[in-house]
Amino acid sequence: MAGSGAPASEGAGAGPLPAPRHVAIIMDGNGRWAKARGLPRAAGHERGVEALRRTVEAAPELGIKYLTVFSFSTENWRRPAAEVSALFGLLKAYVQRDLKRLASEGVRIRVLGRREGLPRDIAALVDKAERETAHNTSFYLNIAFNYGGREEILRAVQKAADAVARGELDPAALDEARFGDFLDTAGIPDPDVLVRTSGEYRLSNFLLWQAAYAELVFMDILWPDFDGEALKRAIAEYHNRERRFGALSSGAA
Ligand code: IPE
Ligand code: IPE
Ligand code: MG
Numbered sequence: 001m002a003g004s005g006a007p008a009s010e011g012a013g014a015g016p017l018p019a020p021r022h023v024a025i026i027m028d029g030n031g032r033w034a035k036a037r038g039l040p041r042a043a044g045h046e047r048g049v050e051a052l053r054r055t056v057e058a059a060p061e062l063g064i065k066y067l068t069v070f071s072f073s074t075e076n077w078r079r080p081a082a083e084v085s086a087l088f089g090l091l092k093a094y095v096q097r098d099l100k101r102l103a104s105e106g107v108r109i110r111v112l113g114r115r116e117g118l119p120r121d122i123a124a125l126v127d128k129a130e131r132e133t134a135h136n137t138s139f140y141l142n143i144a145f146n147y148g149g150r151e152e153i154l155r156a157v158q159k160a161a162d163a164v165a166r167g168e169l170d171p172a173a174l175d176e177a178r179f180g181d182f183l184d185t186a187g188i189p190d191p192d193v194l195v196r197t198s199g200e201y202r203l204s205n206f207l208l209w210q211a212a213y214a215e216l217v218f219m220d221i222l223w224p225d226f227d228g229e230a231l232k233r234a235i236a237e238y239h240n241r242e243r244r245f246g247a248l249s250s251g252a253a
Contacts, residue, residue: 017239019063020192026070026206029198029222042086047224049090058228066140070206074148095129106138112184113147149208156182193238197223215241
């Protein structure tokens with residue numbers, strides 16, 4: 001179930017705050033990174049994959065359980081065909097190269113987003129990655145690929161409507177938790193922190209439902225430069241925030 005409420009264990013004020021359970025990242029700035037070096041945009045995307053590897057390695061060491069990364073949006077189809085195909089090629093190469101190791105390290109991989117419209121080979125690879133890691137529980141890597149928050153919500157509404165039409169769901173019983181089960185993130189807790197690199201201050205259609213109470217951390221670093229130290233800075237920023245979930249400050253009388 002996609003937990004929508006506040007984690008029960010947080011906010012009492014005693015001791016250091018625990019690591020965020022779920023960190024979501026909008027990996028942005030590959031193009032600018034390349035441009036600054038006189039390189040083609042694809043070179044920035046390639047270096048971006050290396051940053052992803054570093055981040056996936058660092059996250060569990062920092063106590064994070066779930067990492068969700070935005071790697072291709074439903075709007076990114078508006079880019080030139082050559083760039084789109086370079087991005088698809090990089091996803092394919094990443095999964096092909098890292099799947100075995102991630103699987104053996106106990107990482108469960110899930111790919112969020114619209115599966116229809118993906119090239120057949122990519123869809124097959126994504127299915128394989130999910131299948132071969134489905135039993136893993138030590139770390140959860142969610143790759144948002146061909147993902148848009150609105151598109152995901154619309155698909156969830158369609159699934160819910162289908163369930164109603166089949167007589168399997170009473171519309172009055174559709175609460176936030178039940179609705180969360182129709183989303184691609186079913187079973188994944190909501191992100192505690194949402195990081196965006198490259199100095200842009202927007203969500204760009206990422207996790208619109210799930211990020212309702214995420215702490216938003218915007219960083220100037222360009223994604224290809226991201227690493228475990230940058231992730232630590234993002235977590236430190238999260239620790240500086242006071243999460244109230246609509247209630248009063250813990251210090252308030
Ligand atoms: C992020 O880098 C990767 C994707 C969106 C696929 P960009 O390609 O958006 O890089 P900038 O924003 O142009 O620098
Ligand atoms: C968001 O970045 C999508 C990904 C990181 C995959 P964009 O670069 O596509 O977002 P905009 O266009 O700046 O909003
Ligand atoms: Mg961008």
